[in-house]
Amino acid sequence: MSDDLKAVEVTDGGVIADVRPPPGSKPPTDELRRAAESRGNRTLYGDAWYRLRRNKLALGALAWLILLVLAAVSADLWVPQHFGKPNAIDTALIGTSRLLPPSPTHPLGTDDLGRDMFARVIYGARISLTVGALAVLVAVLIGILLGALSGFYTGWLDALIMRFADVFLAFPYILFAILLLSVLPEESRASIVPVVLTIGVLGWPSIARVFRSSILSVKENDYVDAGRALGASDGRLIIRHILPNAIAPILVYATMSIGGAILTEAALSFLGLGIIPDPVRSPNAVSWGRMIDDGRMYLTSNAGIVLWPGIAILTTVLAFTLLGDGVRDALDVKMRD
Amino acid sequence: MVQYILRRFAQFVPVFFGVTLLLFFITTLLPGDPVALRSGEKKLPPAVYAALRHSYGLDKPWYAQYGDYLGSLSPVHYSSKAGLQFTGPDLGDSISSGRPVVDIFKETYPYTVRLALTAIAIEILVGIGVGIVAAVRQYSIWDTLATLGTSILVALPVFWLGLMLQYFFGIILKQWTGGAFYLPISGASGPVFADWVHLILPSVTLASVSTAYAARIMRSQLLEVSGQDYVRTAFAKGLGGSAVLWRHEMKNALIPVVTFIGLDLGVMLSGAILTETVFNWPGVGLTIYQAIGRRDYPVVFGGVTLVLFVVLLVNLLVDISYAFLDPRIRLGGQAEG
Numbered sequence: 181m182s183d184d185l186k187a188v189e190v191t192d193g194g195v196i197a198d199v200r201p202p203p204g205s206k207p208p209t210d211e212l213r214r215a216a217e218s219r220g221n222r223t224l225y226g227d228a229w230y231r232l233r234r235n236k237l238a239l240g241a242l243a244w245l246i247l248l249v250l251a252a253v254s255a256d257l258w259v260p261q262h263f264g265k266p267n268a269i270d271t272a273l274i275g276t277s278r279l280l281p282p283s284p285t286h287p288l289g290t291d292d293l294g295r296d297m298f299a300r301v302i303y304g305a306r307i308s309l310t311v312g313a314l315a316v317l318v319a320v321l322i323g324i325l326l327g328a329l330s331g332f333y334t335g336w337l338d339a340l341i342m343r344f345a346d347v348f349l350a351f352p353y354i355l356f357a358i359l360l361l362s363v364l365p366e367e368s369r370a371s372i373v374p375v376v377l378t379i380g381v382l383g384w385p386s387i388a389r390v391f392r393s394s395i396l397s398v399k400e401n402d403y404v405d406a407g408r409a410l411g412a413s414d415g416r417l418i419i420r421h422i423l424p425n426a427i428a429p430i431l432v433y434a435t436m437s438i439g440g441a442i443l444t445e446a447a448l449s450f451l452g453l454g455i456i457p458d459p460v461r462s463p464n465a466v467s468w469g470r471m472i473d474d475g476r477m478y479l480t481s482n483a484g485i486v487l488w489p490g491i492a493i494l495t496t497v498l499a500f501t502l503l504g505d506g507v508r509d510a511l512d513v514k515m516r517d
Numbered sequence: 518m519v520q521y522i523l524r525r526f527a528q529f530v531p532v533f534f535g536v537t538l539l540l541f542f543i544t545t546l547l548p549g550d551p552v553a554l555r556s557g558e559k560k561l562p563p564a565v566y567a568a569l570r571h572s573y574g575l576d577k578p579w580y581a582q583y584g585d586y587l588g589s590l591s592p593v594h595y596s597s598k599a600g601l602q603f604t605g606p607d608l609g610d611s612i613s614s615g616r617p618v619v620d621i622f623k624e625t626y627p628y629t630v631r632l633a634l635t636a637i638a639i640e641i642l643v644g645i646g647v648g649i650v651a652a653v654r655q656y657s658i659w660d661t662l663a664t665l666g667t668s669i670l671v672a673l674p675v676f677w678l679g680l681m682l683q684y685f686f687g688i689i690l691k692q693w694t695g696g697a698f699y700l701p702i703s704g705a706s707g708p709v710f711a712d713w714v715h716l717i718l719p720s721v722t723l724a725s726v727s728t729a730y731a732a733r734i735m736r737s738q739l740l741e742v743s744g745q746d747y748v749r750t751a752f753a754k755g756l757g758g759s760a761v762l763w764r765h766e767m768k769n770a771l772i773p774v775v776t777f778i779g780l781d782l783g784v785m786l787s788g789a790i791l792t793e794t795v796f797n798w799p800g801v802g803l804t805i806y807q808a809i810g811r812r813d814y815p816v817v818f819g820g821v822t823l824v825l826f827v828v829l830l831v832n833l834l835v836d837i838s839y840a841f842l843d844p845r846i847r848l849g850g851q852a853e854g
Contacts, residue, residue, distance in 0.1 A: 346528075347535035350829055352787045355805065355821065359543050362809045443674055447791055450676045451806065472677055483684050490677035497672035 224428070228510040238506020241499040248496060252305035255464075259303070263296040265463035266303040270294065279482040289484045291475065297484060300466050301492050307455060307467040308496065311372055311379070312442040316434050318380025319441075323387025324430065328418055330388060331395030342392070345385035354447060356382055361453040369456045375448060379441050390433050394426040401425075428511045436504030439497035445469055446493050468493050521840050529833050536825050537590075541583050544814065590822060608819035613811050618819035622801060626823075629800035632792070633785035635720035636727070640778055644728040648735020648774070653762065655740065663732060670729035679722040679795035686718065719796040723789045727781045734777055738770035745769075772842050776835055783831030787824040 232238055263277075263286070264270045273294030280290040288297035330341040348356075360378045361369075368374050398404070399422055407421050448454040449469025457465035468489040475485030561569070570576045574585055590606050608618035651663035742748060743766060751761045788802030797803070801820055808816035 343531060343535065346532050347539055350532055350536050350825065350832070351539065352784065352824060352828060354790050355787070355802075355824065358790070358806065358809055359540070359817075359821070363543060439672060443672075446674050447676060450674075451790070451794065452810075469674070472674070472680070476680065479680060479684050480688055483688070486677070486680050486684070490674060490681065493674050493677065494669070494672050498668060501668060501672055 224511070228507070232506050232510040235506045235509065237502050238510075241502035241506070244495065244499045245503065248305050248499075249309060251302055252309065255299075255302050255306070259299045260296070263290075263299060264294070266295055266300040267457055267459050267466045268295075268463040269459050279478060279485075281482065282484065288488050289482055291471075291482075291485050292478050297488055300471060301468070301488050303464050304466045304468045304471060304489060304492065305496070307372065307457075307465060308442050308445060308469075308493070311376055311445045311455070311467075312438040312500075314372070314376045315379035315383065315441040315445070316437045318376060319383030319387050319437065320430060320434050322380065322384035324391055324423075326384065327388035327391030328395060328423070331392035332399065332414065332418055332422070334396075338392075341388065345388055348382070348385040353382060354444075354451075357444065357448055358451060358453055361448065366456075369454075370458050370461070372455050375445055375455055378448075379444050382444075383437060383441070387430060387433060387437075390429050391426065394429045395422055398422050398426040429513045432504055432508040432511060432513050435507050436501055439500035439504075442493060442497055442500070446472065449473055518840065522837055525833055525836050529829055533826070533829055536829070537587070537822060538583065540818070540821050540825070541579075541586060544817065586818065608822075609815040611808075611816045612813045613808075613816075618815050621804065621816060622820060622823055625799055625801050625804045628798060629786065629788050629793075629802065631716065632719055632723060632789065632798060632800060633782060635716050636724035636785055636789075637778065637782050639720060639724040640728045640731050640781065643724075644731025644778075645735050645771075645774060647728075647732040649739065649762075651732065651736040652739035652743070660736075663736070667729035667733050670725050673725065675722060675726060676791045676795045678725055679718070679792060682718045682722060683795075719792055719798050722795065723785060723792040727778075727785075731774060731778060731781075735770065735774050738773055739766060742766045742770045772839070775842065776839055779835035779838065780832060783828045783835070786831060787828045788820075 264273050270293075273290075274292075277286070277290050277294040279292055280286055280294075282289045286296050286298065288301060290296055291300065326341050326345075330338045357378050360381070361374060364374050404417060404421050407417050412420070445454060445467065446469030449467050450473045452473065454469055455465070455467055456470070457467075471489035472486050475482075475489075478485050567576070574582055577585070589608055592606050606619065610617055611621060614621075647663050647667075651660045654660055739762075748761060748765055751765045756764075788800055788805060789798075790802035790806050792798065793800045793803040794806060801824060805817060805820040805824070807813075808820065
């Protein structure tokens with residue numbers, strides 16, 4: 181980038197003159213070297229970032245997600261607070277502003293308890309994004325640990341972990357999540373921990389499989405043998421030599437999985453097993469899935485209650501999928517469709 | 518081939534035991550005492566509590582309980598008087614309705630099967646069709662539309678799609694449909710539809726995500742196959758485009774699609790909890806979901822076991838048919854892609 185700028189100089193009259201040597205002539209070797217240096221020794225991720233920046237769809241998705249995060253984080257500063265908190269129950273509001281259609285004061289209308297839908301959708305991003313990201317983090321941590329063990333120590337440990345993964349994957353996903361959540365006491369559902377752990381625990385087998393196959397191919401490299409010959413321990417081999425080279429597929433898979441985790445959280449909330457925040461203690465905590473569940477009954481009178489949170493989920497999940505596609509292409513990871 | 522089937526079957530058995538063991542652990546060993554749950558808020562006298570625990574067999578060690586559970590699944594029973602007898606599995610009686618669990622699922626399973634088969638038909642027709650068009654007309658407007666459409670479908674919350682379809686056909690188009698598609702007021706007025714009409718919206722909802730995946734896989738497989746040598750040979754022999762497509766490309770490109778659809782059939786036959794809940798469809802998914810809410814453990818156990826068995830069986834059948842379709846697998850090699 182910077183050598184392009186050097187190649188053009190602005191003359192006095194504001195006319196841009198091209199000072200690059202005419203095509204065909206051999207540039208001085210000195211300049212070539214400088215050009216190479218200014219581009220820097222690009223790392224794998226430097227290269228990937230360079231490619232990602234040229235993918236307009238992925239960039240748009242990233243911009244949308246950043247906007248969403250900023251909006252959710254700063255919601256206290258700019259979302260009108262005089263309509264009441266998004267999760268609080270105010271009996272006065274129920275009487276005056278119940279199920280209002282969209283208007284300048286309430287751009288997305290109000291719900292059955294008179295709460296501003298716009299505020300609820302914005303605040304809802306907090307829980308949905310947090311749960312999505314944390315659940316995937318849990319899945320990645322478990323998956324990387326078990327996948328690394330499985331791929332590095334082929335043999336009985338590998339067979340055991342992979343059969344364990346088979347068992348998890350054979351269990352119908354939503355049913356598994358419902359069973360896990362339903363045995364927990366009702367009070368525990370005020371926090372996001374049970375839902376995060378459930379989605380995370382259910383996500384590990386896919387991550388472990390991806391990471392295992394990635395490790396299997398990386399560990400055949402000569403530098404791993406070289407490390408071993410120099411006396412590196414197994415732990416050092418895995419962490420210093422194999423992990424950094426095997427992590428790219430996980431990065432791609434994790435990005436795409438956040439969308440899936442958000443969908444699962446919404447589905448669980450819809451089934452009444454998601455996060456049920458206490459309206460008094462956490463007046464700002466709402467989740468998009470619960471908004472849809474709450475609004476079901478009012479589909480005939482104000483469909484917006486169901487429509488807007490759904491669109492919020494759709495655009496967010498779509499953004500994570502497109503970003504994941506972009507990261508995949510940028511890192512040049514081959515994955516099954 | 519026989520060897521291959523035997524080997525697959527040998528894998529099926531430990532996974533089945535693993536999955537039932539997992540189910541057993543989730544429902545009996547995690548916190549949440551079924552006796553305490555049944556007795557509600559009141560504290561039971563210790564003697565009554567102990568008697569109840571004994572009557573459910575909860576005072577036995579866990580392996581004995583698991584043995585009892587496996588024994589109840591066996592379709593063949595042995596008594597010293599009558600000898601071996603085929604009685605069908607005895608899964609006990611529902612706690613809430615008192616009816617035999619086997620009878621409950623005999624009644625609800627046909628609904629799940631009907632929904633699953635319709636959804637699979639949509640998936641085959643639309644998914645494969647869209648995939649072919651997108652691949653044959655690569656980079657055309659149809660391809661772009663297909664990519665966009667499938668991306669959106671994959672990001673949709675299924676239950677939200679169901680609600681929106683109800684809203685559109687049941688409320689917005691009420692004049693024509695008489696509200697028959699909006700379930701709470703179903704059949705209230707207006708035209709009366711034949712039974713199969715009520716199958717349309719649930720099956721479209723259930724098929725939505727999988728159809729998008731099927732289309733994507735079909736497209737990417739066709740594009741991959743079209744670059745292979747044998748396809749070029751076919752063109753070189755002077756065959757027309759459609760002959761090459763149907764006689765040469767499809768044969769190989771279909772294998773992963775058939776596998777995907779087969780596995781998906783297993784998932785659908787295991788009950789679509791979300792779709793069945795949205796549409797109040799009386800299949801196994803809704804039955805299990807409601808039983809979990811009522812802590813009706815015999816129904817949960819029986820239902821989940823049935824579902825797991827179906828999933829594993831379909832997976833096994835898909836694996837075997839995969840070997841029939843693709844000689845590389847039954848000859849011991851690794852399948853590509």
